Amino acid sequence: MRYRFDVRIGPVGFRVGSAWRQPIAALRDLYAGYPEPDGGIADFTVRLEPERPWRRYLRPSVAIHGDFTLPDAAPLPLAQGLLAAEMGMNLQMALGQRRYLLLHASVVERDGWALLMTGHSGAGKSTLAALLGERGWRFMGDEFALLDPGTGLLHAFPRLVSLKNAAIDAMTAEIAADRFGPLLMGTPKGAIRHLRPNAAALSAMDAPARPALILFPRYGFAAAARPVGASEAFVRLTQASTNYVAMGEPAFDALSVLVRDVPGRAIDYPDTEGAVALVERLWTEALA
Amino acid sequence: MGIVYRADPPSARCLVALDALDLIYHRPSGMTHIVSEPVPQILDMLTNGPADAEAIVVRLLEQHDFDPEGAVEAVAARLAELEAIGLVERT
Numbered sequence: 436m437r438y439r440f441d442v443r444i445g446p447v448g449f450r451v452g453s454a455w456r457q458p459i460a461a462l463r464d465l466y467a468g469y470p471e472p473d474g475g476i477a478d479f480t481v482r483l484e485p486e487r488p489w490r491r492y493l494r495p496s497v498a499i500h501g502d503f504t505l506p507d508a509a510p511l512p513l514a515q516g517l518l519a520a521e522m523g524m525n526l527q528m529a530l531g532q533r534r535y536l537l538l539h540a541s542v543v544e545r546d547g548w549a550l551l552m553t554g555h556s557g558a559g560k561s562t563l564a565a566l567l568g569e570r571g572w573r574f575m576g577d578e579f580a581l582l583d584p585g586t587g588l589l590h591a592f593p594r595l596v597s598l599k600n601a602a603i604d605a606m607t608a609e610i611a612a613d614r615f616g617p618l619l620m621g622t623p624k625g626a627i628r629h630l631r632p633n634a635a636a637l638s639a640m641d642a643p644a645r646p647a648l649i650l651f652p653r654y655g656f657a658a659a660a661r662p663v664g665a666s667e668a669f670v671r672l673t674q675a676s677t678n679y680v681a682m683g684e685p686a687f688d689a690l691s692v693l694v695r696d697v698p699g700r701a702i703d704y705p706d707t708e709g710a711v712a713l714v715e716r717l718w719t720e721a722l723a
Numbered sequence: 724m725g726i727v728y729r730a731d732p733p734s735a736r737c738l739v740a741l742d743a744l745d746l747i748y749h750r751p752s753g754m755t756h757i758v759s760e761p762v763p764q765i766l767d768m769l770t771n772g773p774a775d776a777e778a779i780v781v782r783l784l785e786q787h788d789f790d791p792e793g794a795v796e797a798v799a800a801r802l803a804e805l806e807a808i809g810l811v812e813r814t
Binding site: 683 | 743750753
């Protein structure tokens with residue numbers, strides 16, 4: 436490939452190749468300071484290529500290729516090349532990761548203990564994790580939680596935070612402008628702006644944490660919290676996992692221990708400030 | 724005599740009891756099942772060899788204290804469900 440960027444995010448090494456300079460330049464900028472893959476060997480490869488050779492120049496559109504591909508993934512316009520790279524990295528993880536049980540969840544850590552938040556798209560887990568990461572917690576990831584079946588520990592995967600729509604304004608009000616990528620309008624998920632995790636998230640990236648609380652947040656409702664039993668948590672987390680079936684018995688063992696040992700709570704919240712207060716209260720209760 | 728079922732040996736399953744429900748990981752199929760009582764108990768009773776619903780109720784009564792009224796029909800219904808998900812099969 437003409438342009439290339441190698442990066443390690445948590446325990447996972449990526450090689451991103453691109454036919455265009457722009458997406459790689461954006462990645463270099465936003466992932467500045469991240470290490471290279473261990474031994475220079477990437478776990479996954481992402482290729483951003485024109486659909487047809489002439490589409491490199493003419494109405495350039497970025498098709499996402501790599502070790503694993505989805506046959507019907509629609510290409511993105513070149514202006515959204517950074518999004519294509521991030522989507523490509525997600526896709527490789529979702530389809531190819533076998534070392535860790537992947538949960539579609541965000542994770543933050545404090546005092547060595549991890550808070551796991553999972554929910555449907557739009558539930559606010561990403562925004563909540565990003566916000567907590569600026570307020571005394573360590574941001575470990577907003578997309579995938581990596582559960583090690585051997586140890587039961589969660590490993591950090593602090594990719595760029597993908598802020599969507601209303602969350603963009605909420606976070607730009609709090610955080611210095613130089614941590615944001617370009618504002619991408621009209622993507623398949625609306626407006627998207629990437630946020631670089633802070634220095635604390637990057638420097639502690641290799642430190643795993645033991646899960647202490649699982650939250651199932653839901654945005655847009657009056658503040659409320661209810662316990663989630665172990666069996667309900669198990670069902671919801673298997674649904675939130677992209678590789679539970681492929682991992683087989685180690686995934687079953689890891690997930691059943693997780694839901695048996697770690698309390699779960701479903702929370703409703705009307706706004707992010709209310710959510711932060713609710714999280715702090717539940718966290719204190721869980722660790723008491 | 725009702726339909727006689729057999730089950731894989733207990734080593735083919737990993738059972739984890741949670742709050743209200745039990746999880747069963749079935750090793751031959753790689754499938755996870757979420758079940759409630761008396762499913763784990765019925766599978767236990769088949770450890771001693773194939774049986775029909777009536778024989779399973781007799782085995783259950785030796786170990787558990789419950790009202791046998793309607794038990795054969797209930798166990799037969801559970802066996803049919805277990806057959807559908809591949810945890811028991813007809814002999």
